[in-house]
Amino acid sequence: DAKTTQPNSMESNEEEPVHLPCNHSTISGTDYIHWYRQLPSQGPEYVIHGLTSNVNNRMASLAIAEDRKSSTLILHRATLRDAAVYYCILRDVAQGAQKLVFGQGTRLTINP
């Protein structure tokens, strides 16, 4: 499984944008980039995913580098409820099984 690298922790202020980076230099052509987040004492929840083009949804935006070796999850206006561990994961759709391999993630702290 291709590996991702994320900072262990990041801190931001409420109502400001947050940019969470992820490096995946060994990404293959069939790997989708997924982001999940895990709030305290809860299971992970899906945030967003993409392949090549930038993606937007109601929760966040995903900016993917042209060479696909890195990506950035963008929270446009952070709230206290966005404090969580954010996981960047590669999913190989060429494989029959849909398996997600989690790393350590980035612990995001939001200051009031």
Next chain:
Amino acid sequence: EAEVAQSPRYKITEKSQAVAFWCDPISGHATLYWYRQILGQGPELLVQFQDESVVDDSQLPKDRFSAERLKGVDSTLKIQPAELGDSAMYLCASFQTSGTNTGELFFGEGSRLTVL
């Protein structure tokens, strides 16, 4: 909104005892996963089912752990005997394999196990 149901939410047991966790995935989701999450770490895949068949159990400690999904719907994860190092959150997730899907795994709230 449909959810993945897990029980019990919390379990405290003594080492060498048997423990079982139950998961009911979202209706129609053929793929079911059990993950283990040790405090401070990311979830680790233990076993993956496609309908009633095991697709991947390479990380499941088979000397003490077992998992089944007899009718391809709900699933049970068992530990016997439990050891101190098994203290963790056990997460169940499901995935809609066919039809239109966003590639999204749906996770339950987890079962937190403490082994004394």
